[in-house]
Amino acid sequence: MEELQCKTVFTIPVFGGIPIAESVAVTWIIMAVLLILSLVLVRNLSVENPSKKQLLLESGVGFLHNFFKDILGEEGKIYIPYLMTVVIYIGIANIFGVFGFVPPTKDLNCTIGLALTSIFLIEYAGFHKKGLKGFIKSFAEPSPVMLPINILEIAIRPTSLCMRLFGNVLGSYVVMKLLEFICPAILPIPFSLYFDFFDGFIQAYVFVFLTSLFIKEAIE
Amino acid sequence: MIEININVVFTIINLIVLYLLMKKFLFGPILNVMEQRKNMIDQQFASAKDTEEQAYELKGKYEDALKSAKDESMRIINAAKDEAKVQAERIVKDANTQAGAMLDKAKADIRTEQENAMKAMESRVAEIALDAASKIMGEKNSSQQDLSLYDQFIKEAGDSNDGNKH
Numbered sequence: 001m002e003e004l005q006c007k008t009v010f011t012i013p014v015f016g017g018i019p020i021a022e023s024v025a026v027t028w029i030i031m032a033v034l035l036i037l038s039l040v041l042v043r044n045l046s047v048e049n050p051s052k053k054q055l056l057l058e059s060g061v062g063f064l065h066n067f068f069k070d071i072l073g074e075e076g077k078i079y080i081p082y083l084m085t086v087v088i089y090i091g092i093a094n095i096f097g098v099f100g101f102v103p104p105t106k107d108l109n110c111t112i113g114l115a116l117t118s119i120f121l122i123e124y125a126g127f128h129k130k131g132l133k134g135f136i137k138s139f140a141e142p143s144p145v146m147l148p149i150n151i152l153e154i155a156i157r158p159t160s161l162c163m164r165l166f167g168n169v170l171g172s173y174v175v176m177k178l179l180e181f182i183c184p185a186i187l188p189i190p191f192s193l194y195f196d197f198f199d200g201f202i203q204a205y206v207f208v209f210l211t212s213l214f215i216k217e218a219i220e
Numbered sequence: 221m222i223e224i225n226i227n228v229v230f231t232i233i234n235l236i237v238l239y240l241l242m243k244k245f246l247f248g249p250i251l252n253v254m255e256q257r258k259n260m261i262d263q264q265f266a267s268a269k270d271t272e273e274q275a276y277e278l279k280g281k282y283e284d285a286l287k288s289a290k291d292e293s294m295r296i297i298n299a300a301k302d303e304a305k306v307q308a309e310r311i312v313k314d315a316n317t318q319a320g321a322m323l324d325k326a327k328a329d330i331r332t333e334q335e336n337a338m339k340a341m342e343s344r345v346a347e348i349a350l351d352a353a354s355k356i357m358g359e360k361n362s363s364q365q366d367l368s369l370y371d372q373f374i375k376e377a378g379d380s381n382d383g384n385k386h
Contacts, residue, residue: 021227027234034238038246045253047260054253061250085242089235104231108222113231
């Protein structure tokens with residue numbers, strides 16, 4: 001049961017002590033890794049004769065970019081970098097358990113944070129596109145009967161997003177811990193491939209896919 | 221096990237910071253390079269198209285020029301042919317005329333010559349006849365008178381003979 005606990009790594013001794021959860025600390029590590037990788041990989045970019053490394057990087061980023069662009073279209077172009085950041089972050093966070101860290105997405109605080117930013121972005125996209133009047137009016141569409149449901153959606157969408165991610169990662173984390181407890185050698189490998197890599201990437205994909213769909217819906 | 225606390229805020233801050241960092245250091249440069257390459261390729265395609273169009277235009281121009289040159293040369297050749305024909309005809313005509321004139325002249329010369337020869341022969345025959353007559357007669361008196369007499373005789377005889385001949 002101790003493994004299910006979200007530990008507090010340290011406490012900042014101001015305002016009566018601010019606890020820093022493990023998920024936040026691991027997120028910092030992920031951020032550092034991503035930043036260093038970016039700085040190392042994104043060097044000597046060339047327009048005319050790209051290196052193999054650059055081609056690989058470009059095809060990866062291009063793939064993500066095209067994926068979101070297909071969903072969002074030309075109008076939602078400004079949200080693409082954020083969605084790409086989130087998919088990379090969640091993808092890495094979900095498989096970070098493999099490297100001996102606790103996946104940050106196992107912490108509900110982390111997924112709530114992600115979902116809140118997502119819902120903020122979704123509503124902002126609608127507001128940005130339609131203006132205040134159109135934004136308010138959009139809650140009464142397609143008919144005023146839908147008004148309460150549309151308002152509820154603001155709460156339901158991020159909840160479903162964060163709970164889905166949290167539940168999946170926590171579940172796979174628990175299963176992996178149990179498997180490691182039963183048999184630490186060989187046995188966890190295929191399960192790790194499924195729970196950490198496959199499920200991890202699927203959840204990252206689902207999270208950003210739904211977010212982009214909602215954004216698309218909001219800017220339509 | 222489930223507790224929601226200040227770490228939500230930290231996560232959001234982390235996300236925003238990560239987003240800004242990624243945008244600045246990863247997606248920004250890469251998308252920029254990709255965009256630049258796309259622009260470059262588009263530009264190259266456009267310029268290639270332009271060049272092709274220009275080449276086609278030039279080709280058309282050259283073909284026209286070639287065609288007009290061919291026409292021109294054809295025209296010149298035809299003109300030269302016509303002129304040559306006219307000239308040849310003129311030369312042949314001139315030659316014919318000249319030849320005719322020469323022939324006429326030659327005929328006239330021959331006739332004159334013939335006449336001269338006839339005259340000379342007539343005088344020679346008269347002399348010979350006179351000589352023969354004087355030899356026969358043995359003497360020579362009033363020769364001038366005789367000479368005219370023979371002349372007359374020969375002429376008559378010749379004329380009558382000529383008449384028989386013709």
